[in-house]
Amino acid sequence: MRDSRPQSIENFFDQxxxxxxxxxxxxxxxxxxxxxxxVQGVLPAQLHPWCRVANFRQGILVIETANASWLMRLRYEQSSLLSALRAQILPSLTAIDIRINPSLASKGLKTVQENSAQAATEEKPVLRKMTEQSAESLRAVASNSPEKLKKILERLASLAGESTRSTSR
Known part of the structure; x- marks a missing residue:
């Protein structure tokens, strides 16, 4: 039973x-x-925003998740999570209790949106420019190449000064 008597606030800060x-x-x-x-290191990346450790008491790890669908997904991972955590850091772990906490849904959604926005800014292609020196080198190689390759190299050399995408087409 907890001690519910009033306590001085100084007790909280008493060093x-x-x-x-x-x-x-x-x-x-x-x-x-x-x-x-x-736990996040053991779980698949898709589960990271939707679950968190809530408590560990008497050998039972309590994990909160956003909704029933993520709860079912966590249950599929429960046995591998249990064995991995026992091997890594918690040899005294006896069970994992998974509970639904709806407040995680809004936090998880916010995290997913932030990650997708960040990924969208990172996916912008890097534009590259071909120098005139590179174009001259391509023209020199083209002069000694078969006809089909010569046309391709000359067309590529004509792009000198224009921006080109970093990815091949």
Whole structure:
């Protein structure tokens, strides 16, 4: 049973005691954050925005997920997650409890939108320009090439000064 008596706020900040209440909360948060990173490292990337570690108590890891569809996906991964976490960092892990937390849906959606926006900005093609020196080199190679290759090289050399895409067509 918890001690529900009123306490002085100084007790929370008291550094003289071995472990103040805030230190205990901070240590617990650090442990759960490390656990969350370990779980994210084992799970497939598509699940990352939709689940997180909520608690670890008495050998049971509690994972929250956004909705029932992600809960089912996590259940498919549950046995591999359990064995991987036992092998890596939690030999005392006995079970994984998966719960639905609807507030994760909005956070997950926001994360997915940010990632897609970031990916869209990164996918812009890099434009390159061919120098006149490169064009002259191509023309020199074309002069000693068969007719079909000669036409292709000359057409490529004529692009000197124009911007070209970095990807081949």
């Amino acid at each position: 003289a005691s071995e472990r103040s209440t805030l230190q205990q909360v901070q240590q617990r948060a650090i442990v759960l954050n490390k656990l969350n990173r370990a």
